Amino acid sequence: MHTRPGAGDGPRPLTGEDPVMTTPTSTEAAVAPAATSSTARRPRRSRREGHRAAYGMVAPAAILLLMFLVVPVLLAFGLSFTNARLISPNPPRFVGLDNFIRAFTGDPTFVRSLINTFLFAIVVVPVQAGLGLVLALLVNQKLKGTTFFRIVYFIPVVTSIVVVSILWRFMYQPDGIINSFIDSITFGAWESIAWLNNPSTALPAIIVMSIWQAVGFHMIIWLSGLQTIPEELYEAARMDGADAWQQFKNVTWPGLRPTMIFILVTITIAALGLFVQIDVMTQGGPVDSTTTLVYHAVRRGYREQQTGYGSAISLIFFVLVLIIAMVQRYLTRDKD
């Protein structure tokens, strides 16, 4: 290629570097300690070369994140202080905190959504994590046929949540499989109920279905955590005379700590973002008993075209999730 003049004080060309020159070895630097500034700068230049390549590698992800995450978040932040509409001939107008005031004082469905979202998360996070752990312990036994059970528990996870929701909607009907099942095990004493049409059973019904659908995923994560715990620790524990419970408490559980933190954070975020099940099964009803923050934001912001107000709800949701994630991070921090 070309050789650049010795004192590289001028601006560096961005391309056209000789590949051989850009990768000086340490020996090269060692044998020529008294070299001119040109050679002394070589390692730095190669570092910059490396940076450039790194930026290039990061670019696809960075551009996509910027376009589809950062820009929308900033837009939502700005729009939430306006009366922007999805469809309108009039330009959006700045309305200050009106949208936020409306959410907390003039929109009981929003408050209801807030409560439902947290109810859902408070039940789903511990139950789904706990059940996942129990299943993981069960399928971690060294017995024949555990692979079969692992697959069975994992099937709902790879099934589309929309399909699962539609099927469960049928199952929850008064003449659906769930009512007939309870009916037959209680010998006909059961009065069948329309689970999803009753304000007091709709949210629990969705909670049960959601846990069933997602528990397999967290079982797999727990399982991977379990398999990282070295067998020697169990052997040592057994030699000390530890029973199964003591082994779990003193070996398994501490060994699962990083897995536990990961599972806690992912389930919480997934639970707070509850949307598809609601959209397919109940549309927020009956009597707002299953409406959630994300569903409400979509309904107000998109279906009712109130972009500004929908953005305000999304912003509130964003701040809440951020606070919860930070609290979790603080509580599960490494205390050392």
Add this chain to the structure above:
Amino acid sequence: MKRTGQALAAMAVVTALALSACGRAGESDGTTAADGPTEVTLWTHSAGNPAELEVYTQIMEDFNASQDDYEVVSESFPQGAYNDAIVAAATSGDLPCLLDMDGPIVPNWAWAGYIQPLGISSDITDELLPTAVGIWDDEVYSAGYWDAALAMFARQSVLEANDIRIPTVDDPWTKDEFDSALRTLKAAGYDTPLDIGAEDSGEWWPYAYSPLLQSFGGDLIDRSTYLTADGALNGPEAVAWGEWFQGLFTEGLASNTGTIGNEEFNRDEVALSYTGVWNALGSLDAVGDDLVILPPPDLGQGPKIGGGSWQWGISSSCSGAALDGARAYLEFSFDPEYVAAFADKQIVIPATEEGTALSEYFSEGGVLQPFTELTQFAVLRPETPAYAVISTTFETAAMDIMNGADVQETLDQAVKDIDADIANNDGYGF
């Protein structure tokens, strides 16, 4: 060099993706080829409806063959995704020339500037059923080949066996008659005698149940100002409607579950079915001569049914030769034969008298002729851009009432939601 090359390649791929996305959105319509006919683009919502699509295909073929100046090119979408496609296309300035739309959304799109005044001969639009024409700001923005209608389906034998009077258009059931008929039928062994269609969701709710509200004397919005729903949607008449509607479910006269469509009636699991003309042929097959098509009950202010179905408009981005072509196509398509073809294939009420005369089912003596008499009861859903919000708000409120919520409280909240939206839009220009 190698690494830089890779990085550049990666960036190039991303840029290409982004650009191609923009490029697709920017494809323009109505372009004139250097030679040959002007292309007129057309979108319909009827991808999932082969009967309807068949007629459109026929009209387009006939139109394209009838002259050399224009060529209509169509694209059809499933109904569920259609409105989203239009809104997305409008936002990116990519609307086709011709598009169809559900009647109640017309004022919203006209106000938003998506569509322009239709500009076809008033000889055509004057002939149409008033509910098949979309008007905003005293201008005609859309026109349709048909309208739909709701009715009560019943079996004559069942009504006679239970000594229930068979109502007519001139003498419909009163509220008391209707209520006692339902109780009689329940006593006669029907678990839930009326299939009111409550298992459905979406636009069906305001379409089917706001006419009942109007028959009580309430409404979705105060139509004298279009600025508030206060008094119309939460006044004493509306509350009376809500309590009556709730009562249907709590007393077990209607069910809030079941299958969408008219199967329960066809299988004789319910005695009465409040449903649309589009289910009539299926019920006729199942029930035969025993089927009677009755007007909905008079709940105080006369029977009412919802009016306004799918109609055609021209987007505001359509101009020049393509605009002329779009108008020529629409004028061509309102031929009575096509109107009759839509009516008979889709089972909807033809929008013109000439079309009705040519129809197999709806002409004088046709089996579905009773429906044409029902169009006199049709009430349009409020012609305001606020309708998008009114529609979902009413749906939620009516569902809550069905599920046992306090009627006055629910309706007051619905009024608050609608009024907040209208205020947020500075009255939508009213």
